[in-house]
Amino acid sequence: MTSELVILVVVLISLQLHWGVDALGSASTVAVAYGTSTVCGISAGKKSQRIQCHRGDQVISILPQVSFEAISGGQSFFCGLRTGGFSLHCWETDAGFSNHSFQPKRIYYSTNFPLTDLAVGDAQVCAREISSGKAICWRGSNRVGSLFPSPDPALDFLTITSGSGFSCGILKNKTVRCWGNNGIGSKIQSQLGNLLMASLVAGESHVCGLTALDGVLVCKGNNNAGQLEVPSNSAHEYSDLALGTSFTCAIRQNNGVVSCWGEGANELNIEKNINVSVSFELITAGSDMLCGLKTNNLTIMCWSKANNNSPVVLPLGMIIPGPCVQDSCSHCGIYPNSAFLCDGSGNICKSCQRELPFAVPLPKSPNSSSNPGSSSPTKSINRLTMAFLIVGAIGALAGTCTILFCISNCLTSRSSCNTANNQEQNINQLSLIENSSARAFSLMELAVATNNFSSENKIGAGSFGVVYKGKLTDGTEVAIKRGETKNDEKTEDPQEKQNAFCSELTTVLRLNHKQLVGMVGYCQENDERLLVYEYMPNGSLHDHLHNKDGLLLNTWNIRIKIALDAARGIEYLHNYAVPPIIHRDIKSSNILLDGNFTAKVSDFGLSLMRQPETSTESAVGGTIGYIDPEYYVSKISTAKSDVYGLGVVLLELLTGKKAVFRDSGGGVPMTVAEYAVERIGRGELWNVVDKRVRGGEMKEVDAVEMVAYTAMHCVKLEGEERPNIGDIVENLEKAIALCSDELCDSV
Template structure:
C-alpha cells in the first residue's frame, strides 16, 4: 500500500500530464484563430505593392485570386491551395497536402506573365504547414518533425535567411521583418532567429513565459500565455503597439500585427479592435464603428484586411484610403482550408460543402473551448497541504474529463439508438402521426425518382408524393450515414410530433424503417417565399402588392412566435430563411425544416454547434456559439429585408461593391431615410395607406438585424408591428410608429 507522500506525488504527476494535454489541445485551437503579417491564412497581402489575395470559395479547386490596382487575376486556376502568406513584394502559397510551396512576385506589372509561380519546395516525404512569410523570407514547419525550414524570398538582392537548428521542434512559427519566431514543443518557450538583432531582442523579452500562440508583425510579436491566457506583446513599441488593453485575457479570438499597430477580433461578436499609432492613421475604429463582424483578419506593414462573417468577402483598410474601407471584388473566400479528414474538435464550418464544392470540409476554429491549464510543480515531495490540493485538482480534472466522456457517451448512445430503433423504441406516439412503410412511400414517389425531387432540407432530399388515397405530400428522405444527419432527423421528428399551428408546416407521418429515416409533410403547392422572390421561373405577380408581402411576413412571424412562446418546451428554429417559408394553396405562409432546431427556453443561452445558412446566420451566435431566440429574430430580419428589396440574402451588387449582403445593402440606406430607394421595383406603387406600413416593416427589419442580440426586438414585438402594418394596408388606420 502506498504511503501518502507517494500517493500525492503520483496525483501531482498525473495532474501535470492531464494539464499538459489540455494545454496542448488549447494551443492547437488558438493557433487556428490567429493571422498576421507573417502567418498562414486564406487571405494574404504583399503590402509593399498593395496586392491582396484570397483562396476562393465555391470552386472545385481552391485557387488563389489576387487584387491589385483595380484588377483581379486568378493564380494557377486548376490548382488547390490550403494556405497563403504575404511579405513586402511577394506572396507564397502552400498547395493542398503541404507537399509543394510556390511564390509569386507582385512588384512587376500586373499580368499573367509577372504572376508565374516559382516553386521553392517540393517533397512527398516531408509535408509542410505553418507557412510564414516575412518581409523577404519564407518559413514553414515540417508536419511530422516540427522542424523549421526557411528560404530567401524572391527579392534577388536579399541575403540568405537562416533556418533554425534542425534539432529544435516547433509547435508553431511566425515571421516578421528580418526575423522569425516559434514556440518550442518541449517547454512552449519562444525561440527566435534571423538576419538582424530584432529576433534575439524579442526572445529575451519573452524570457520564461510559456506561450500557446504567437503572431509576428513588422518588429513586434504578440501571443497568449499558457498560464491564464494573458495577451502579451514584445518588441518595438514606437507607436504604442505593445500597449495591450487592460483585462484582455480571453478577449480576442484572432490577432493581426502591422508595423505600428496591433489588432484583435473580439470573441463575443467578431468586431475588430486595434491599438497603436498605425491604427489611428488607418482610422480603423471610426470607419468600422463596431458594425461589421469578421471571421479572420490579416495585416501588412500599413494595411489591414478582414474576411466579413456576413458574406465571406474581403474588406481592407489602406493608409491612402483611410476614410472608407474598401470591399474588394474577389468574391467569396474560404475562412479556412478545405480538408478531407473529419473535424474532430469543434465541428464543421457552416455550408462547408458549398464553400469547398464537395472537395472536403472546413473545420471551425475552437477559440477557447477548453480551459487553459496550469502545469503543477514536478517536485514529488510536496507538503501535505499541497498534496491534498494536488489530489483535489487531479480529481477535478479527471472528473471533468470523465463527465465530458460520459456526456459524449450518452449523446452517442441516443444518436445510435435512434438510428437502430423502430418507431416503438423511439417512443413515438402513434396518435401524433401516421407510421408509413418504406414500400408505401416508395410507391408514392415513383421509387424516389429524380422527377419527383422538389428540394432539399437540413438532413435529406425532399420528394413530392401522392398517397394511395390521393393525398399529395412532401416526403423528406434522410441521409443518416453521419451522426449530424441522424441528429437532424431526431431533432425534426421530436419537434414536429409536438407542434400544431396554422403557420407551421404540418406533419402527416414518418417512417423509421431499417436504416431509412423519412418524414412526411403536408404538400405546399406554391413553393417557397425564396422561389417567388428570386426564381425567374416564378411569376412575381403573386407578390406584386405590399399587402401580400406583409401578410406573408406576418404569417411567418406568427409561426416563429408559436415556437418561441407557446411550444412546450419552446423551440429555437436556428435556420430561419426565405426558402424555409413555404406557401400553401391559399398563399398562407408556414415555417418549415426543423433539422437545426433546439428545444430550449428561448431566452436561455445554449452553447451548440453552429447551424444555419450563410447570409442568415446571426453574427453574435456564430462567434459565441450561444443560441438564443434572438438568433431567429436576426434570420427573420434578413427575410423582411428580402421581402422589402427583392434582393437575395447574399448577392452580387452591380454597383461595383462585389458580393454584399442584403443587410449591408439596405440597413444604412433605410436608416438614412432612403427606404423608397431600396424597395423592390417589381411591386406596384404603394398606395397612400401602404406607405407608412412599408416604412414600419423596414424599421422593424433594421432593428432585427442589429449586431447585438439584446438590441433586437422580441418576436412578440415583431408580430405586433407587422399586425399594425397589415392593418394600415387593409384600412388606412393610423397607428404609432416604432
C-alpha cells in the first residue's frame, strides 16, 4: 500500500470516528464540565445550532446564540467551536452565572486558518488547524505557572485529544505523539510505541483507541482502577468511546448498547443501570460522570454520583448527533431527518462505525393540540411530531414506491417494460428516493466517469453485468455495474436484465452496514441499466488469494479478520435486515477489500428475501464450487446455503486453493472442501495450510485451528448440521482475539 493511500485511509477513518468517540476532552456535540456537574449540548431543530447547558435543576442559555459545530468540557469550564471553525469560545462554569447564562470568552478568531478537533483537558484547550494539521493549545498551567505547551508546529496531526495535564494526537503516519506538563503523556507514548492507530481518546490518565489495521480496541496509561482492562473476548465489538478518571466506556457496534469497565464504572453502577434495549448515538465522560445521547429520541442521559448513580434524562430537548455540514456525506450517507435536525442549514453525516442502521423513531402525537399563539413546550412537541411525521411519511412513501416499481416491472410483460411511458414512470418513481446514497445519475455522467466505458476501466463482472471503475466530477472513485445492452455480442433478455436490476436495486437500497458494499446511485435511461457502488481499491479476496502473489495477506491475523468482516456482513443480512435476505452467491470474488483491507460483501443480483423453505426455485443460482449441495438437489434456498459458501471461503483462506482446482499433476478437478476437510479431520491441518502465510506460534495455532474447525462444520452436506451465522461470527471473534496481540502480528 502506498504512503498516499495509507494517509487517505487514515483520513477517512478519522472522519468516521471523529463525531462518536468522546473522552474527558474530545470534540462532540455533548460536553461535561465535570467539576461543576454542568452538561451541555448543541440543540437540534433550531434556527441556529446553539448551546444549552444543564446544572442542578436549571437549564442555562449560552451566549452568543449562534451555531456551533463542536463542544468539549474540562474541569470547571467548557469551550465551543463555531460552525466553520473560525472562532473558539470558552465559558467558566465555577464563577456563577447571571440571567441564567454563562459569559463567553473568545480565545481564537481567524477566517484564514479555521480549526477542528477541539480537545479540552482538565485545564488546557487544544485544537487542530485544518490547513496545516498543527495542534495549538491555550490555557492550563503547572505548579510553576507556565502555560500548557503546544507541540512542534511542524507535526502534522490527523486528530488530537486531551486528558489531565497532557494531550495526544495521531500523526499522518498513524503513530501517536503526546505532550504536556506531566509525565503521563510520555508514559502513554512509550507504551504505544510504534503501534498504528486509527483513533485515540483520552481520560484523566489513560487513553484508548482502535488500531489502524484491524480495529482492535487498546488502552494504555495508568491502570490503578482496571480502566485499561478491555474484555479480551470483545476487543473488536466496540466503536464509540468515553473515558473518565477510573473507568472506560464504549458503545457496542452491533446494538448501540453501552459497556463499561474499571472501578469508576462499578461505583456509578453504570452496567447495572443500563437497559440493554436502549442504544446510544454517542457517549462522553467527565471525571466521574458519563452521559450519552439516546438513539430513540436524541436526548441526553447521564450517570453521576450527584444523581445517586441512577441514570437521569436531562431536560435539554433534542441534541444533534453530529455537526451540521454543507459538504457531501457520500462516504457514509446522511443521518436520518438531518434536514429537520439542522433546520435546513445543512446535513449531518452518518457514523460509519455503527453496524446497524439506527434512525430516530417518530414520537407519539399528543392527544390535544396547543394554542397557536402559545410558545409552550406542547407547541414545540407538536411541531417536532409533525416534522418527523412528514419526513417519515415521505421516506416510507419513497421506499414503498421503489419496491412497488421493481415488483411491477418484474411482473409485467416484456413489451410493457420497454414502452416509453413506462420508462418515464419508472424514472419518476426512482427519483422519489430520499437517500443520498441512491443518487440518480444520467448516462452521460457515467460515460464521462468511465471514459465511455473503456476496456481500460473494466475491473470485473457481476451477476448483473460488467463492472467499470469510474471517477465522478467531484473526484469520488466509484464502481459502475452496467447491464448488457442490445449492442453487446451476448444480448441479455431485456426482461431478465430488468429483473436483475430490480433485484439488486431493491435489495441494496434497504441495506446499511459497514461490511456491505454501499450504493452510491443508479441510472435507468433508454435500454441502459446501471448501478453505482463505492469503489473498493484493494479489489477482491479472490484476486489476492489466487491471482496475485498473496504477500499482502501473509499473516493469519489479517486473513481471520477478513473472514470475520465477511461473516458480520452475512450476519446482518440473515438476522437484522427486514425482511431477512439470503445472498445466494457467497464467494471470494464477492468479498471486496477497501483501502484499509476491511472486507465487505458485494453483488446482490441473486439475493432473495428469505422465503419459506417449501418454496422451490425454478433454477439453481450461484457459482460452481460454492453452491450448497443440499440446495442444488432441492432448489430451496435457506440461510444455511450462505453458510456453506462462507465455509468454502474459509477453506480458501486457510489453504490458498481455489474453490475448484486441479492438483499439481493436472488430475481430475476437485473442490477445496473435498481436498481439505478429510485432511483436517485426520489432524493434517498444517500440511494443507497456505505456505505463503507466516506463522506457527502457539496462539496462531489455536486461532487457525478454530477457523478450520468452523469451516469443516460450515460445509457439512446436511444444512441442519451447519452452524448458524451468529455461531460462526462468535467463533471467528474468539479466533481473532487469540491472534490479535503483538505475537501474531510480529511473526
